[in-house]
Each structure stands twice: as structure tokens, then as C-alpha cells.
Amino acid sequence: MNVGVVVFPGSNCDRDAFHAVETTDGMTARYLWHKDTTLPSQLDAVILPGGFSYGDYLRSGAIARFSPIMRAVVEFARRGGLVLGICNGFQILTEAQLLPGALLRNAQQRFLCRHVFIRVENNQTPFTMAYEHGQVLTIPIAHGEGRYYAHPEILHELEANGQIVFRYCDATGAINDASNPNGSLMNIAGITNRERNVLGLMPHPERACDSILGSTDGRGIFQSMVHYFASVGV
Amino acid sequence: MPHYRATVTITLRPAILDVQGKTVEHALHALGFTNVSHVRIGKHITLEVEAPDSNAAQLQCTAMSQQLLANPIIEDYHITIEELPQ
Numbered sequence: 316m317n318v319g320v321v322v323f324p325g326s327n328c329d330r331d332a333f334h335a336v337e338t339t340d341g342m343t344a345r346y347l348w349h350k351d352t353t354l355p356s357q358l359d360a361v362i363l364p365g366g367f368s369y370g371d372y373l374r375s376g377a378i379a380r381f382s383p384i385m386r387a388v389v390e391f392a393r394r395g396g397l398v399l400g401i402c403n404g405f406q407i408l409t410e411a412q413l414l415p416g417a418l419l420r421n422a423q424q425r426f427l428c429r430h431v432f433i434r435v436e437n438n439q440t441p442f443t444m445a446y447e448h449g450q451v452l453t454i455p456i457a458h459g460e461g462r463y464y465a466h467p468e469i470l471h472e473l474e475a476n477g478q479i480v481f482r483y484c485d486a487t488g489a490i491n492d493a494s495n496p497n498g499s500l501m502n503i504a505g506i507t508n509r510e511r512n513v514l515g516l517m518p519h520p521e522r523a524c525d526s527i528l529g530s531t532d533g534r535g536i537f538q539s540m541v542h543y544f545a546s547v548g549v
Numbered sequence: 550m551p552h553y554r555a556t557v558t559i560t561l562r563p564a565i566l567d568v569q570g571k572t573v574e575h576a577l578h579a580l581g582f583t584n585v586s587h588v589r590i591g592k593h594i595t596l597e598v599e600a601p602d603s604n605a606a607q608l609q610c611t612a613m614s615q616q617l618l619a620n621p622i623i624e625d626y627h628i629t630i631e632e633l634p635q
Contacts, residue, residue: 373618417622419623420569423568464565
């Protein structure tokens with residue numbers, strides 16, 4: 316499975332994502348430059364990595380969304396290609412309207428950099444099939460603007476369609492205000508589009524793929540993508 | 550063609566918690582300005598456009614605001630246009 320990791324000016328998790336892909340059985344990684352206008356023909360998934368693309372100028376993801384490669388990424392997603400947006404990548408996906416809603420400054424104003432617990436709310440997606448439904452994962456967050464917001468009717472739709480894939484919880488899986496690090500509505504940590512081929516999440520699974528870093532719970536996202544890819548037999 | 554200076558003011562929509570505004574409000578209270586409330590922080594963008602008339606300039610700035618300058622999901626914008634001397 317060939318995975319492209321987009322490098323924007325200001326991306327700083329591109330190498331971590333590359334490493335996570337390369338160390339997942341069945342995946343190989345390559346970098347994609349933001350100025351490219353087309354994607355390589357043999358490409359099976361795209362990762363928009365974390366960081367501060369274009370210095371977060373104007374709004375997080377607002378400028379990256381218009382970088383040349385994004386037109387190709389949007390088209391790839393519309394054709395059903397797998398797109399994973401992590402942290403700033405999630406912000407870019409909302410700005411590009413591949414995912415609904417927006418990410419606002421954390422409710423406590425602080426940049427948060429620590430491990431959190433998230434619960435798998437839907438394991439019937441290409442990104443989560445290696446997990447159990449309701450499984451609690453330990454994954455780090457590192458963001459200043461991760462407070463998920465969407466209009467009430469959109470939230471309702473997300474929930475009804477099973478598009479809420481990860482929610483912040485405590486060690487036991489309980490979802491409440493105390494386990495919500497940034498004030499996200501409904502404790503939302505990650506969502507998919509309606510078709511399930513685009514996932515955006517604020518936590519960093521690529522930083523939770525080696526036991527030396529404190530958790531390997533993020534590996535399942537990459538393994539899920541490999542399983543999915545094998546199952547659709549492309 | 551005339552030149553116009555546009556000022557675009559962008560603020561978080563009223564229903565959305567403005568944590569920056571809240572923090573500044575607390576700081577103002579700490580300074581003794583205890584009668585202050587509803588502090589909101591936004592962005593102020595100025596730009597110059599060449600357009601046949603002020604209406605056309607306004608329409609262009611609206612398009613810019615919707616596509617890039619503001620995120621309509623979370624932000625409101627207000628545009629004022631003034632003609633620059635030739």
C-alpha cells in the first residue's frame with residue numbers, strides 16, 4: 316500500500332508520519348510536495364500531517380487548503396481515496412470542506428501537549444477496523460486549536476451517521492467534561508466524512524507507534540488502513 | 550479605474566465562546582475595570598482594490614471574505630469601503 320505524506324511549509328510531523336507508515340507492515344511511504352499539482356498514479360492513501368502549515372496565518376489550515384496539491388487531494392478524496400488528516404491536517408480538511416465543522420482555540424487558552432484517552436466510537440471505518448468498538452486508546456495531543464465546533468444540526472448528523480469516530484474519555488472510557496481536554500463539542504476528537512474515506516483527528520497516532528514513546532495504540536489506524544486496502548482488493 | 554480601501558472586520562460568531570476575549574476580560578477586571586463585559590477579539594484586515602465602483606469593490610470583498618478571509622462556519626465579517634483620492 317503506497318502512502319503519500321504531504322509536506323507543507325511549516326509541517327513538523329511529516330517525518331513522524333513517514334516513520335509510522337514505513338514501520339507498518341504492508342505500507343510504504345513517500346513525501347508529496349505542496350507545490351505538486353498531481354498525485355503519483357500508484358497512490359493508495361494520503362496523510363496530511365501535523366504542524367503549523369503557513370505559520371497558521373489567518374486561521375489554522377486556511378492557507379494550506381489553497382496550496383496546489385490540495386486540489387489533487389480533494390479530487391482523490393472525492394474518488395474514494397483514503398485521506399488521513401492529523402492535527403493540523405484535520406484543520407486543513409475542515410477548511411477544505413472535506414470534513415464538516417471547524418477547530419477553535421482550546422477552551423482553556425493553553426497549548427496542550429500530553430497523552431489523553433480516546434474511545435473508539437466506530438470501528439466500521441477503513442481507519443479503525445483493527446480496534447474493538449469502545450476500546451480506550453492512549454494517544455498524545457499537541458495543539459492550541461483543537462476545540463471541535465459544528466452547528467447543532469451537523470453534530471446531530473455526525474452522530475446519526477456514525478461519523479464520530481473518536482471521543483475524548485477517561486481511563487475507564489467515561490465521556491464527560493473532566494475528560495475533555497480542549498472543550499470540543501460532544502468530546503469529539505476525530506470524525507470521518509459520510510463516505511468514511513476521510514478521517515480527521517486532533518490526537519497524534521503517529522506519535523503512538525513505538526513503545527519507547529509510551530504507547531503503541533496509534534498503530535491500529537495504520538494497520539486498519541492496510542486491512543481495508545487488502546479487503547477491497549485494489 | 551478608481552481605487553478603494555476596504556476594511557474587513559472578522560469576529561467569532563456571537564454563539565461561539567471567545568476564549569481570548571474572556572481572558573482579556575478577566576485581566577481588565579484584575580486591573581480594576583470591573584464594569585467591563587462582553588470583550589470579543591477579532592481580526593482587522595485592510596486592503597486596496599481597483600474596481601469600477603464601490604459596489605463592485607464591495608462584492609469582490611464579500612467573495613474574498615467568504616472564500617478565504619473568514620470561515621463562515623465560525624466567523625462573521627463586516628466590510629467597509631472608502632474611495633481613495635486619485
